[in-house]
Amino acid sequence: MYDIAIIGAGPAGGSAALFSARANKKTVFFDSDQGVTRRALLRNHYGIAEIGGPDLVEVGQRQATEAGAELVRSKVVDVQKNGDTFTVKTEDGTFEARYVILATGLWADLAESIGVTTKPATEPRIKTIVEVDAQGRTNIPGIWAAGTIAGTSVHTIITAGDGARVAINLISEINGERYVDHDVLPAK
Numbered sequence: 680m681y682d683i684a685i686i687g688a689g690p691a692g693g694s695a696a697l698f699s700a701r702a703n704k705k706t707v708f709f710d711s712d713q714g715v716t717r718r719a720l721l722r723n724h725y726g727i728a729e730i731g732g733p734d735l736v737e738v739g740q741r742q743a744t745e746a747g748a749e750l751v752r753s754k755v756v757d758v759q760k761n762g763d764t765f766t767v768k769t770e771d772g773t774f775e776a777r778y779v780i781l782a783t784g785l786w787a788d789l790a791e792s793i794g795v796t797t798k799p800a801t802e803p804r805i806k807t808i809v810e811v812d813a814q815g816r817t818n819i820p821g822i823w824a825a826g827t828i829a830g831t832s833v834h835t836i837i838t839a840g841d842g843a844r845v846a847i848n849l850i851s852e853i854n855g856e857r858y859v860d861h862d863v864l865p866a867k
């Protein structure tokens with residue numbers, strides 16, 4: 680049983696997976712190779728002078744897996760609620776999780792098919808997004824959403840930040856107190 684299953688492994692999903700794993704939540708994240716970031720060249724991501732989208736995604740995914748998250752390269756085709764947990768079904772297998780974060784980028788088909796409320800998007804070139812509250816919760820208790828699919832501005836610094844923000848909100852809810860993840864330089 681995973682604590683958190685994250686559907687999507689672009690900047691939003693990968694960043695959510697990194698924070699979730701570092702918070703010692705058993706984490707799985709899924710990549711169907713449909714992410715748009717792999718086509719980008721980033722020159723506006725704070726702290727990085729220039730990076731290709733494929734490199735940003737691969738470095739981020741590696742950070743998350745090295746922190747303990749499990750990356751599954753498969754398309755999620757269904758999410759079913761069974762009482763307090765979820766069965767996440769991919770084209771190749773099934774996974775049980777207590778919470779789900781949708782981070783599917785431009786793809787709203789899965790959200791629509793599992794009964795998550797969607798609405799028309801307002802950001803350029805995005806059609807449909809998931810309706811979320813200020814924390815990132817959808818209409819289905821236990822399913823949260825982050826990044827482009829949750830209506831953020833379509834920039835990697837923002838989608839990655841939103842994945843972290845929503846993961847921190849979910850971790851805080853699970854833990855029953857606000858969560859913070861800081862490393863500190865050793866004293867000189």
Ligand SMILES: Cc1cc2nc3c(=O)[nH]c(=O)nc-3n(C[C@H](O)[C@H](O)[C@H](O)COP(=O)(O)OP(=O)(O)OC[C@H]3O[C@@H](n4cnc5c(N)ncnc54)[C@H](O)[C@@H]3O)c2cc1C
Nearest residue numbers: 687688689691711712713714715755784826827833834835
């Ligand atoms: C050509 C181009 C140039 C760009 N240039 C810039 C730029 O210069 N600067 C900038 O800041 N931004 C740029 N962007 C935008 C940026 O890439 C996105 O706004 C942002 O990174 C999206 O992040 P995301 O994680 O929300 O979505 P994505 O990166 O699209 O990731 C979505 C993830 O969900 C997965 N997924 C979807 N459905 C499923 C499913 N059913 N099962 C499993 N996995 C699923 C995908 O495989 C992927 O891993 C550019 C985009 C494009 C297309």
